[in-house]
Amino acid sequence: MALVIVPSQIVTASFAASVSVPFFLFGLSRGPYMVRDLRQRLRLSSGLAIVFWMGTVLLGDELWRFDAKAAGDLLTGALIILSCILTTLIILLLVAAGVSTTLLVSLSTNPEPVEIEPWLADYGHGFGVRDLFRDRLNLLLGTHAAVLRESTVLIVRGARIPIALLEAAMLYFNFSKQTGR
Amino acid sequence: MSLLVGLLSFAALVVVVPVVVRVGQRRNAIGIIMAAAVAVHVAGTIAGAFFLAELDYWQNASLYWFATVILIYAYGTCYRSLSVLMLLAVYRTASRTMEVETLYDVHFTGFIRDRIDALLEGGRAEFREGRFVVTQAGRSGAALILRARRVFALKESRLYFNTTNRMEPG
Numbered sequence: 001m002a003l004v005i006v007p008s009q010i011v012t013a014s015f016a017a018s019v020s021v022p023f024f025l026f027g028l029s030r031g032p033y034m035v036r037d038l039r040q041r042l043r044l045s046s047g048l049a050i051v052f053w054m055g056t057v058l059l060g061d062e063l064w065r066f067d068a069k070a071a072g073d074l075l076t077g078a079l080i081i082l083s084c085i086l087t088t089l090i091i092l093l094l095v096a097a098g099v100s101t102t103l104l105v106s107l108s109t110n111p112e113p114v115e116i117e118p119w120l121a122d123y124g125h126g127f128g129v130r131d132l133f134r135d136r137l138n139l140l141l142g143t144h145a146a147v148l149r150e151s152t153v154l155i156v157r158g159a160r161i162p163i164a165l166l167e168a169a170m171l172y173f174n175f176s177k178q179t180g181r
Numbered sequence: 182m183s184l185l186v187g188l189l190s191f192a193a194l195v196v197v198v199p200v201v202v203r204v205g206q207r208r209n210a211i212g213i214i215m216a217a218a219v220a221v222h223v224a225g226t227i228a229g230a231f232f233l234a235e236l237d238y239w240q241n242a243s244l245y246w247f248a249t250v251i252l253i254y255a256y257g258t259c260y261r262s263l264s265v266l267m268l269l270a271v272y273r274t275a276s277r278t279m280e281v282e283t284l285y286d287v288h289f290t291g292f293i294r295d296r297i298d299a300l301l302e303g304g305r306a307e308f309r310e311g312r313f314v315v316t317q318a319g320r321s322g323a324a325l326i327l328r329a330r331r332v333f334a335l336k337e338s339r340l341y342f343n344t345t346n347r348m349e350p351g
Contacts, residue, residue: 002230002233002236003226004235029332072240079246086251086254090250090253095333096335099261099263099296100300103296104300104305108320108323108324109323113309113310114313130285146268152278152279152281153267153278153284155271155278166265166269167269
């Protein structure tokens with residue numbers, strides 16, 4: 001029984017690069033290097049972290065051995081960075097565009113208790129649930145799984161297989177009965 | 182071989198997840214999935230170290246956690262994505278079509294009510310005499326979210342589309 005827990009240079013570099021993702025994001029969120037578009041900002045932060053990792057790996061000596069261990073560590077490092085980027089994306093989307101988070105923030109900024117109608121009508125301080133509906137319907141139409149004809153949403157014939165996979169995922173996660181009330 | 186141990190551990194997690202999400206009583210099963218993921222990872226690592234001459238922990242863990250993050254992302258999409266819920270609501274009709282107003286009035290408002298129920302059940306908001314009010318726990322959570330939004334300048338990003346609109350061309 002032998003468990004190797006000391007990370008190699010390549011893997012250690014991937015940890016450093018993973019930690020750098022939020023720092024790059026922070027740096028691109030303000031000042032002279034500010035990138036306004038959030039998707040572009042995340043893409044650039046991820047790209048910079050990967051370049052940082054690759055640079056560190058190329059400067060080290062482990063990669064140049066060209067053995068199976070180096071190849072395995074290279075794949076390991078790439079998976080560690082990709083996991084970190086994906087986790088950052090999940091948290092960022094939740095904080096930036098999460099419905100529950102925005103509902104909570106709007107409720108906390110109301111000095112008095114609110115009734116549901118006025119709360120939802122302007123819950124985003126500048127947009128309400130109607131705007132949110134249009135926004136998410138736009139997102140859905142952007143996937144080309146559905147189209148809008150006049151005032152009717154239609155499922156596209158070619159989307160049946162992806163939707164069947166989605167239904168299977170809903171069943172797998174025990175959500176198959178949840179499509180609203 | 183270490184990567185293979187990670188892959189086999191993930192295969193075990195794929196079998197375990199549908200069981201644990203059905204056992205748990207909470208609507209959001211992220212916590213129980215994470216607990217199951219840690220347990221399977223520990224068991225897989227011990228088994229791998231036992232059967233292999235040498236197990237590289239990081240090779241094993243990287244593949245396992247990368248796949249697990251994707252699984253959690255998929256769970257979040259099925260659980261929370263309004264676009265996915267809308268798509269399935271339309272797909273589950275006999276004609277595979279739905280009026281926009283019906284989609285909004287019957288389904289979308291229901292999805293939003295579910296979110297409000299989750300805030301109430303989570304102790305972040307209260308419903309008193311026909312009105313909603315934030316609790317102390319909710320206020321702390323909101324302060325944390327606002328701080329994160331400020332740090333990463335996320336103020337203008339709460340909707341995916343600020344200018345383009347496929348519903349209203351031009």
